[in-house]
Amino acid sequence: MRSDHFFKNMNRLHRMVRAITFGKVGWTAANMPVLELTTTGRTSGKPRTVLLTAPVTVDDAFVVVASKGGHPTHPAWYLNLLDDPNVTVTTEDGSRQMVARVIEGDERTQLWPKITRAAENYADYQTKTERQIPIVALDPK
Numbered sequence: 001m002r003s004d005h006f007f008k009n010m011n012r013l014h015r016m017v018r019a020i021t022f023g024k025v026g027w028t029a030a031n032m033p034v035l036e037l038t039t040t041g042r043t044s045g046k047p048r049t050v051l052l053t054a055p056v057t058v059d060d061a062f063v064v065v066a067s068k069g070g071h072p073t074h075p076a077w078y079l080n081l082l083d084d085p086n087v088t089v090t091t092e093d094g095s096r097q098m099v100a101r102v103i104e105g106d107e108r109t110q111l112w113p114k115i116t117r118a119a120e121n122y123a124d125y126q127t128k129t130e131r132q133i134p135i136v137a138l139d140p141k
Contacts, residue, residue: 055122
């Protein structure tokens, strides 16, 4: 199982690639758009930023998956947005304020197959953990 350090180092490397290419590289990964999600730390109250892929969009919302590679615990960014759903999303086109919403019930049931078709790794991650991997919509304010 990959550790938190692995994911943090991957984010650092991704940021370095974007920085040294002056933002010309790094806005896609595995044929998915990459976004920068900034949440408010649930204990620190400080901004916390992570790079995520958005395998699908629904209307004007980006959809992100709190997979953490199939780890048994939720990623910190997901726990942060549960406490404060007001987030900033930065894409290649700029930054905007959005509201995070956990997708559940029938909406989740319908969306999960679309996500796993777009990125098969998410289905694999689900087999590695007993927790249901959360799906989050980042809706425009």
